[in-house]
Amino acid sequence: MDRTSRPHAVDTIRASEPQDEVHLVRLAEVAFEDMGDYSHTILDWLRRPSTVTLVMSVGEGISGFVTYCYRRCDHDVYGDIIALAVDPVFRRQGIASRLLTRAITYLSAGAPQVHASSLRLHVSAGNVAGQTVFQRLGFRFQVTDGYYPNGQQALRYVRDCLPPDRLSVEPDAEDTICSKSVG
Numbered sequence: 001m002d003r004t005s006r007p008h009a010v011d012t013i014r015a016s017e018p019q020d021e022v023h024l025v026r027l028a029e030v031a032f033e034d035m036g037d038y039s040h041t042i043l044d045w046l047r048r049p050s051t052v053t054l055v056m057s058v059g060e061g062i063s064g065f066v067t068y069c070y071r072r073c074d075h076d077v078y079g080d081i082i083a084l085a086v087d088p089v090f091r092r093q094g095i096a097s098r099l100l101t102r103a104i105t106y107l108s109a110g111a112p113q114v115h116a117s118s119l120r121l122h123v124s125a126g127n128v129a130g131q132t133v134f135q136r137l138g139f140r141f142q143v144t145d146g147y148y149p150n151g152q153q154a155l156r157y158v159r160d161c162l163p164p165d166r167l168s169v170e171p172d173a174e175d176t177i178c179s180k181s182v183g
């Protein structure tokens with residue numbers, strides 16, 4: 001399928017709901033199949049109270065998702081982008097960039113409450129698409145940091161939170177993001 005014939009995703013980003021689980025498990029299986037079996041891991045992310053998943057909905061289905069939380073490491077609290085995935089049919093339409101932008105915004109908006117100042121994520125060493133998306137949204141390589149289940153080396157990328165004057169958070173989103181504790 002060429003780029004112009006791909007179906008367009010409907011323009012809606014929302015918090016995931018329990019009925020999304022079946023779509024998200026299928027999407028995680030496809031998107032992360034090179035890295036390992038994520039069918040149970042995604043359910044763990046979805047059900048953990050401290051973790052938020054935003055989805056891009058398309059009709060009855062989902063074209064992509066981003067999962068994030070705050071974490072503590074020693075005395076440092078940071079926002080963690082746990083996963084980002086787009087259905088292969090909907091790739092190269094800017095969906096990952098839009099989901100990631102929203103996650104960066106929400107994590108930055110909630111950062112003062114949990115005393116976080118930076119954002120982190122991990123991406124596999126060979127994942128050019130993922131690294132490009134992350135670099136374009138301001139993340140920079142920091143250090144190699146462990147391995148994925150199938151053995152690929154994980155790279156840690158970091159960036160600062162957005163400053164308050166660059167935040168535009170819809171009022172109805174604030175409860176979803178800011179009430180989340182450090183997981």
Ligand SMILES: CC(C)(COP(=O)(O)OP(=O)(O)OC[C@H]1O[C@@H](n2cnc3c(N)ncnc32)[C@H](O)[C@@H]1OP(=O)(O)O)[C@@H](O)C(=O)NCCC(=O)NCCS
Binds near residue numbers: 093133
């Ligand atoms: C990485 C991923 C999330 C990108 O999703 P996407 O919606 O296609 O990304 P975007 O459309 O926002 O891409 C933004 C830019 O990133 C770069 N990019 C995206 N996919 C790329 C690819 N396959 N090769 C090279 N560059 C790529 C391009 O510069 C693109 O801009 P352009 O289309 O204007 O050239 C998707 O390929 C995916 O789900 N991969 C499997 C899961 C994964 O690797 N997740 C990231 C680690 S958790």
